[in-house]
Amino acid sequence: MPTAPFVERRVESHLEIHLRPALFIPELRSKKKSSVLEEMVAHLAKHQIARQAEPVLETLRQREALGSTGVGKGIAIPHARSTMVVERAVLLARSVKGVEFEALDENPVHLFFLIVAPPTDKDPIYLQMLAQIVKSVRLAPARRKILEAPDFATIRTLIGAQLADE
């Protein structure tokens, strides 16, 4: 008896599951580190991810005091757990002109992946998401394509493809 062809479907990564169109800022208005964090946290508050913006912003500022989350090559991954965060979320934001973010290589940052989570969030998923972001933007062509992508759906597909390639 013929059997149906087996089609292997890739399980979506934690990162892809958390990338939501509502949490995407196609072009940041802010040009400075402090105001960029403010703009992104305001977006989280608008979408009820942050119960209050200011405490979440303060926690992110403290994380930056620990060491810049601008990991270089135009990428920053600000991240923190805060009591005022309702659920784990990833906000993706772009800046074509770039933002001075005190990155490790001192280059302007063009792509921001902001990760927030409540204090109760389980470590493995939080850290896996950090690792998946690093992996998805490791290659220069991938970073360029994400920056030039016309919409969020394209970016999500590009990130999925990068993660599937490994």
Added chain:
Amino acid sequence: MNSQLLALVALQDLDLMIREAKDPERANQEEELGFEIKGVEKLEKTRERLAKQIDERLLQTYERMARRFTRVVVPVEGRVCLGCFMGLPTAAKRNAEPRTIENCENCGRILYRL
């Protein structure tokens, strides 16, 4: 929200960050991903400053409870303490004035309402 409660929330978040930064395994994982973990002393100084802004008795309560619970300051959602997930008496909400600090009658955690 009560300013003392806001300061406690900031303290709790800072404590978690310091704890993780001081955990060699956790810090190593972040460093391997390319993040810098170098300003722990700076965070500890910020914590000292922040703690001075909090009423002494409230701070003592927080410190005592922090030895028992990972999260001392927790939200209330639908009359449920999100620390122990027990229901709070309806009278608790009526009595909760913005300037007072409210504790869960079951677990004792410090509650915040929005």
